[in-house]
Amino acid sequence: NTHGTLWSAMILPFIEQGSLYQTLEFSEFRNWSTNGTPNETAAGTEIPVFRCPSLPIAAAYNNSGIPQRRPASYRGNGGNEVTSDDRSTIVVPGTKSFEHLNLNGIFYACSAVKFGMITDGTSNTFALGESRTEPEFVKDGQGMDFWYIGSPQVDPCRCTGSNNGTEFSEAAGSTYMPMNLRIRDPGAHGRLMELSFGSYHTGGAHFGMCDGSVQFVSENIDLTLYRNLGARDDGESASINP
Template sequence: AFTLVELLVVIAIIGVLVGLLLPAVQAAREAARRTSCTNNLKQLALAIANYESAFKIFPPGRTGCDGINTGPCNGDNAYQRVGTSGFVLLLQMIEGNSLYDQFDFSDGPYAQTGTWAPKNKVGIETRPEFMVCPSDTSQDFVVTSGLNAATGSYAFVHGTMGPSHGISAAMKVDNTGVFVYRYAYRPSDVIDGLSNTMFIGEVIDAHTNLSTNIWTQAGRHESCLRTTENPINTPPGTGITTSPYGIALNGAFASRHPGGANFAFGDGHVTFIAENIDLATYRGLSTRAKGEAVSAP
């Protein structure tokens, strides 16, 4: 039989071993989550490529009306589908055709934005697995306009023109990235090269009004259109911000992976970019045709 001293020694040894093994177990679990996140982004990048193959253009970052009378708000044409993120259009290419069919974009009660029409309830409240990073601890839904709008972990790269430009209408359409309001670019427009141009990045904190990231909605700075004006992992409400609704929005990309975030590029590859990357390089990777002398990590 063990004496009390021997038992305490054994317990102490077990405690030390657990203390040594736990970080390794946690690191392994995070590595698995990061791999899953990478696969999600590869799937989305492939969907963009398939969309371009089918329609000869990339999907717009946001379709239709921007809520301030600068474009058509109603209609059946894809580029009149109001206030909807390009991720919804990608459902046609990513095993989500049945979900895509749940959306009716003809009209809606929220500033004429069809995204929020009650008849779109099923689509708005569905959270596809490929839109969620396993490391993202955000809550699954945001209550808005009487609906439980599903959140996501990814956003299109809008370009370099971020919160310092406020709510400029020109910024919405003329930003420097591939994904903008109501306009669809072609591969030939990406003069900087598809392999050097970020298409999609990670976002977090969807449970706050500083970063709602409703995946069906393409709102600047706080939803599915983000910029590189602020560094990766700039905390919500800090850095360069704009407050169009009395809320400080910074539009930053961010993740729960230690030290940076995953980004999908135009050629389909996915790279983890460190949060301490040179800001000029980071911004250069987000433009489609500025000619910066940068290349993907």
């Protein structure tokens, strides 16, 4: 993350969006919601690759000061330790938040994960996961709103280890909790629902592996196996297809 820039912005040159990438202003703090800036324009630009055709919601929302903000179907894998965006609101004792800088996933605050750091194997580790985006649903103060390119609610972390949140869940999820938690356990805490991967497909969701392949994963997958697939270096070379 660089001044609110999300992982999806960094791959723009590789998905034939190089011209849009060139307009981004990485040095400007929180200009994602400043009227008329290139960053605000980028956050409202339709990029079909970031949206699953199954997504049954509006094409755009007026959200966080960004008119016509575009919802995303895919988030980065932040690992299997996270149960909250912020250190002060961790739901499960002994777990972590997205304000920690030493997570075991691929995408998180100030992450700089290289292929050599994925010691469990690139074919055994999630890079991206599908998410059941639902911006108008809120529980325990947490919205199921996921977006691409940039966010005015993610402060520059500057890699100091201090509290710099707050809404990393807009672009990253966790495999600590089961998939599709919002639907499968309506009584779960909203912070856990928010971080859960999932989809509008029947029975599971698509995940992009670190080797570039895509797998449809059943929502009934064993939770231990699912968590192992979310960690890049836990010593468990888990496989979806043993």
